[in-house]
Structure formats: structure tokens, C-alpha cells
Amino acid sequence: MADTSIGTPEQLRDPNFTPPLYKAIPLGIQHVLAMFVSNVTPAIIVAGAAGFGFGSQSPDFPELLYLIQMAMLFAGIATLLQTITIGPVGAALPIVQGTSFAFLPIMIPLVAGKGVDALAALFTGVIIGGLFHAFIGTFIGKIRFALPPLVTGLIVTMIGLALVRVGIQYAAGGVPAIGTEEYGSLLNWSAALVVIFVTLGLKFFARGMLAVSAVLIGLVVGYVYAIFVGMLPIEAITGSWERAAAFALPQPFKYGFEFSLAAVIGFCLMAFISAIETVGDVSGITKGGANREATDEEITGATYADGLGTAVAGVFGGFPNTSFSQNVGLIAMTGVMSRHVVTCGAIFLIICGLIPKVGGVIRTVPIEVLGGGVIVMFGMVVAAGISMLSDVDWNRRNMVIFAVALSVGLGLQLEPGAVQYLPEWAEVLMVSGLLPAATIAIVLNLVLPEELSDESTEEVAGGLSGHKSWGHKPGEEPNA
Secondary structure, three states: OOOOOOOOHHHHOOOOOOOOHHHHHHHHHHHHHHHHHHHHHHHHHHHHHHOOOOOOOOOOOOHHHHHHHHHHHHHHHHHHHHHOOEOOEOOOOOOOEEEOHHHHHHHHHHHOOOHHHHHHHHHHHHHHHHHHHHHHOOOHHHOHHHOOHHHHHHHHHHHHHHHHHHHHHHHHOOHHHOOOOOOOOHHHHHHHHHHHHHHHHHHHHOOOHHHHOHHHHHHHHHHHHHHHOOOOOHHHHHHHHHHOOOOOOOOOOOOOOOOOHHHHHHHHHHHHHHHHHHHHHHHHHHHHHHOOOOOHHHHHHHHHHHHHHHHHHHHHOOOOEEEOHHHHHHHHHHOOOOHHHHHHHHHHHHHHHOOHHHHHHHOOOOHHHHHHHHHHHHHHHHHHHHHHHOOOOOOHHHHHHHHHHHHHHHHHHHOHHHHOOOOHHHHHHHHOOHHHHHHHHHHHHHHOOOOOOHHHHHHHHOOOOOHHHHOOOOOOOOOO
16 A cells, blocks of 8 residues: 655656655665565575585585675666666666566576586576667567467476476475485475465465565574574574675676577577566556556667666676566666666665675575475565466467477476487477476467367367367257
């Protein structure tokens, strides 16, 4: 509900309204708290997949601190591009940018087990993909027709399905612990379950900022629990804090520059998905905060900022950025449409990104505690995809498209050895499962006729081909 003590109803709906600083700063930090965990989690997951993350005992483990630092810094910079704008770049709306989960199914196969050496090709792909993402802004309105809820819902669901395994592995003790007695121990699971129960309790029974920051608060409680039961020695926290610098600037091309066809293709194709996600978020902000449709200039500017923010982040070792949907909901909840509020949050993120001690504390979070939060977050990604799919008219045609795309995409995730004889760049893209599923869904949706006959689908559907949507009665033949 809007707080009219901040301004009049007209002012609250105005993106250019500036509330008093003593109110704008807390509101901006509230936006950061709502997205903080989601923003740094992809860096932790990529480092874990590469082999220098939590529990790895890798000499490169300190590199995780830098990746966390860049996630915060460039989320803030990309957010400033959206709120302050530079020429046509930016929507001049309260859009919060952060590291995107959507690219994880592409990034994980690219770096799997390869250590820090894999990051050169990864960040080169981020740079090129970001520039391509910005280019999409020139024609974003013309490709929306190719991505109806059937396609976007499937893609979001596949992103979640590709990641839920990570949450379970983290909760059980992390990939390095697999095969040991520690993996899956009751102690490990107890830490994850504390986070899950606290998060769910706040989501269902709290209101306002407590509900919005449920995952963050759950992680804090889990962190304290880990200290209490001896999983996390106090010495580890103080040591990490003392070893981390008080201030550090980002380093351009810290990991080098290496062209990888798989990385470039993967990031460019995923840029389409991220661009459409941003269009949805921009529309959600203008509708929820100002009760109007987004203009073409706002959508184009937001896409430019998305892409350029990603490209600049890649230069310094940051991951792809996108608009954060949870902050769209926060704007609808507070009723405050001011972009300058989000600017305050962006500045706070930039300050955090320049202080490695913040990342030094984050990296002491036990992987089991993080696993509890990740289980909730990635489960919500799957739920969001299913929610989008609820808008689909489940006729025979759409069921066939969904069935084929899901079968191929999920099947390749589960059985990556099936494409072992493909070139390495193609194998990486195929085993993500996401790109094959998205490509199949988009192509079939464009080429298949709108109506398919009963005979063309009944045999493969096994009698379960969505009869509910045709409204036939028992004993009657369903009509297409």
C-alpha cells in the first residue's frame, strides 16, 4: 500500500519525483535487500562449478571474493544506467538490475571443472553477448510475437529445472563433499532446513519488508545457526574479514580475453530471453506503479541499458545483468515510482562492490546454509515458469510443442553423454538443455499450423491430450 506521507498520489506515480533523502535512502536500501542474495548467488554457483568455490580447498578460492565484489558493483552501475540514463540508454524508470539466473545453464557447462582458466572465455562471451543484447533494443518490439507464454513459460521452467539440482547439492554439503560421509549428513541438512523454514515462515506470516527480504533473513538465521552448532568457526569469519581489503577497484580483463564459439552463441541466444524478461518487467513497473503502459522509448532504453551494463560488467569480471522482477513487486507494494529512490539503492550497491570486506563476509556463509536459500529461490523460478504456462491455451498443438521441447531439453540435461560426439562448442550448448528446448519451442510455434487434428496427436498423448480444454462430456468424442 502506498505511503502518502512520502508524497501526494500524483508524486508517488511520477518517476521523476524525488522524496526527501531521509526517506529515499532507506527505500533504496530496501530494494537492495530484496535482491541482494539473488544477485551474488550466480557468482558463487559459477565458482563452485569451476572448482574454486565453497568447500573446494582450491588455491584459487580467493577469486570468489572478486566475483562477488563485481556482482555487487556492476549491478549498481547497471541500475544507474536505468535510472539516470545516458542519452537513449536507460528507461528513466525505477528498474533494479542484478546478475541473471537465466544464464547459469549456459555458464555452468562452460566452466565445469576447469577452474579460473575457464573465466577468460566466459567473460569474453559476456562482453559480446552484452553488445548483442544492446543491439536487440533496436528491434525488440518486433520480435515479441515469437515469444508467447508457451515459449517464455517453458524457458523459465527449464531455467529452474536446470538449477534445482544445485540447491540440493549445496544443502547436502556441496559438490566437493560428494562421495564422502559428510555429504548428506543430518547436520548439513539441518542448516539448510533452518533457512527454508524461516524463509517460508516469513513469506507466509509476515508483512512488508520482512516478507520481501525473507530469503535474506533466512540466510542470516541459518548463518547464526551454523556458528552455534560449530559448522562455522568464529575464527574463519574474523580471518576472512581481516584478509579482505578495505577498498579495491575492479581490474579490466583480469582473467584475459579468449574467444569461445560456444560462449558467444550461448550468451547471444540467451540475450533474447533476457530482453523479453526486461520488457515484461518494464511493463510491470509502469502498470503497477503508474497504471499505464510502457512506452516504446522506455522499453528500448531499458534493453540498451541491459546490454551495455552486461558488456561493461564482462570487461571487469562481472556476469550478465538483467532487470530483477522481485523489485517490480516491491514497487507495486510500496507505491513509490521514483527512480531516484532506486538510484540511492544503486549507489549503496556500488559502495558495497568497492569494499571487498563485504564479499569477505559473504564468502564465509556455509554452503549448506546457502543451499537452503537456493532451494527456495530456484524452486520459485520453476513456479514462475509454471505460472506463465497457466496462461497458455492447452490445445493439441501447444501440447505437442511443449512435449517435444521439454523432452529434448530435459533429456539432454539428464543424459549429457548422448551428444558426446558433437564438437565441444555444440556439446556445451546442447547439454544446457535450455537452448535446445527454447529453439524447438520457438521454431515449432512459428511453423506448426494453429489447429492439429485429433488423429495427429491422440496416439502420442496416450489419452491425456488436454481434453479438459475442449469441454467434452464423458462418453462423447472430444472435438479439436
